[in-house]
Amino acid sequence: MTQNSQFLMNLVTIHTKPGNPLQGLIKLGLKTFPCALGRSGITSQKREGDGATPLLDCKALYGFYRPDKGPKPISRLPFIALHPSMGWCDEKGHALYNRPVKLPFKSSHEKMWRDDELYDIGVVLDFNISSRMQNMGSAIFFHIARPGFTPTEGCVAVRPNVMRQILPLIGRDTIFKLG
Numbered sequence: 527m528t529q530n531s532q533f534l535m536n537l538v539t540i541h542t543k544p545g546n547p548l549q550g551l552i553k554l555g556l557k558t559f560p561c562a563l564g565r566s567g568i569t570s571q572k573r574e575g576d577g578a579t580p581l582l583d584c585k586a587l588y589g590f591y592r593p594d595k596g597p598k599p600i601s602r603l604p605f606i607a608l609h610p611s612m613g614w615c616d617e618k619g620h621a622l623y624n625r626p627v628k629l630p631f632k633s634s635h636e637k638m639w640r641d642d643e644l645y646d647i648g649v650v651l652d653f654n655i656s657s658r659m660q661n662m663g664s665a666i667f668f669h670i671a672r673p674g675f676t677p678t679e680g681c682v683a684v685r686p687n688v689m690r691q692i693l694p695l696i697g698r699d700t701i702f703k704l705g
Contacts, residue, residue: 538696540582540682540704542568548677550704552684554695559688565677568704572654572663572680574618579680580663582704584652586696590638595646599690602697603649612638616664624654624664636665643670647689651682651702668702 540561543549547567552559564579572580589605591598598605610629615622617633627635638645648669654662663680671683682704684692 536697536700538692538700538702540702549675550682552682552688552692554692557691559684559692560675561688562671562675562678562683564680566680574616574661574663576663577677577679579678579682579704580653580666582651582653582666582682582702584702585698586668586700586702587650587652587655587698589647589649589693590645591648592639592646595643599647599693601693602695603693603700604698608638608645610639614638614665618661623660624658642672643686644672644683646670647686647693649693649696 539553540550543551548563548565550561550563552561564577566576566578568581569578570581572578586603589599589601589603590608591605593607613627613629613631613635615625615627615631615633615635617623620633648667651666651668653666654664667681669681669683670686670689
């Protein structure tokens with residue numbers, strides 16, 4: 527493998543689908559896959575609750591999966607098994623904003639153990655995590671898409687079979703680049 531092709535495997539690029547700003551195309555090396563984007567399209571001025579997918583240029587931190595829905599995914603990323611008591615704080619101004627939390631949790635949060643399949647497998651992207659700023663958006667994940675690629679709340683989402691194809695190729699050195 528050449529140095530250039532190794533770089534391509536560590537770069538996931540995402541562009542909007544022509545004619546549909548709520549859907550996109552993910553490129554990893556020579557492979558291209560459809561994806562869902564945020565209900566408000568893409569923005570360079572991400573704010574909590576705006577439903578927009580931020581212009582991304584960030585690393586993949588780690589993955590998560592539902593152990594009751596399947597085995598731990600094959601990936602170069604570390605993966606954690608979700609549990610029903612896991613949540614993610616999205617309360618602006620809270621000390622745990624944009625961090626995992628244990629449920630029950632009194633402040634505003636997202637449940638990680640969902641009734642749908644969206645978080646059966648996912649990847650936490652380093653958007654507003656390592657250098658966190660209040661109200662800049664939380665829980666920006668790469669996760670499973672809804673049927674029909676309906677929009678996300680700001681994440682990037684793909685079909686389960688595409689997720690399984692992408693995960694073995696990405697690691698902590700992988701950059702997700704949108705735009």
